Ligand SMILES: Nc1ncnc2c1ncn2[C@@H]1O[C@H](COP(=O)(O)OP(=O)(O)O)[C@@H](O)[C@H]1O
């Protein structure tokens with residue numbers, strides 16, 4: 001270990017240097033308090049310093065005080081050299097921050113023991129600093145983990161609230177929607193019967209009946225629009241019902257992802273049959289999932305429909321569903337890729353939020369991906385949306401397989 005010797009008296013200094021070198025230490029020497037201070041405040045200063053009491057510029061105790069006040073990150077072990085009959089000065093030295101003292105003329109064995117004690121303290125201090133750093137890192141990691149968990153809990157609670165709200169709203173809207181539908185349908189049917197006598201009546205009055213004729217022409221259009229509106233409401237209500245429905249609540253069973261995907265493709269057959277090439281890739285032997293099969297199918301169907309929608313009008317439309325297992329077959333990775341328009345950048349990080357949609361009124365409620373996420377998260381999985389570099393979008397689902405079969 002390197003030791004600083006600050007001593008203005010040549011004989012004492014040489015004596016000290018020899019002794020310390022013979023015990024295997026490297027030496028840095030200073031002959032004044034100022035020189036010693038320059039060394040002590042430098043970045044890689046020696047960790048043990050032997051300081052004479054009286055020196056030009058700063059005394060030993062003054063140096064002790066300065067070192068302690070400088071509060072370096074690393075601890076310096078300070079050993080003071082005091083004169084004989086030194087009771088009072090020892091007290092002063094210790095108060096100034098010295099760790100120990102040796103009285104002059106010094107006994108070499110005593111000095112050696114004091115230096116050894118210093119080495120022990122410095123070594124222990126390094127050990128504690130290391131452990132402290134480790135603990136700080138650990139604490140930071142734990143804090144981050146706690147933060148992540150809290151965010152997860154907030155998110156889960158929010159999804160649960162959305163589910164509850166959705167159920168209530170769906171119920172509230174459903175009733176008026178039902179009677180509006182019933183009444184418009186009835187009015188449409190009856191209108192044919194009303195229109196004819198009105199028409200005849202207008203003709204018999206032998207005036208041009210401009211206004212009434214316009215009504216006769218307009219009413220069917222108005223009724224069509226009302227019906228479109230109600231269809232849109234019904235669509236939203238159905239979406240909300242799915243949102244309110246708690247996934248995974250029905251009986252779970254073991255099923256093969258290949259079958260769920262096949263089933264979903266069959267359900268979407270009408271949308272896929274023109275112009276879309278479908279490719280499925282299953283990597284190796286995939287574990288069976290312990291799920292409500294309908295939950296998996298609903299997710300895949302939603303993703304397929306979005307992909308088809310995004311590829312409308314393209315003649316190179318390709319839908320790829322890729323599936324592999326990971327984490328020792330504990331999760332399935334399901335990718336649904338298309339060669340469509342890609343997800344508009346403006347909504348890319350919000351697509352899983354409810355009612356986010358780019359579709360025209362009446363064609364999408366913006367709940368498809370919200371429902372997908374709710375289902376996947378119910379199984380402790382996750383779902384993410386990306387735009388592919390070449391073209392189109394990729395939705396990546398990580399789905400834990402749940403209880404293992406067999
Ligand atoms: N595969 C995809 N390619 C391009 N855009 C997509 C894709 N999937 C979803 N989107 C975008 O995300 C929006 C939200 O999708 P979704 O939640 O399923 O609701 P909806 O289909 O009713 O609009 C869509 O309106 C569309 O803009």
Ligand SMILES: [Mg+2]
Nearest residue numbers: 302306368369
């Ligand atoms: Mg959709």
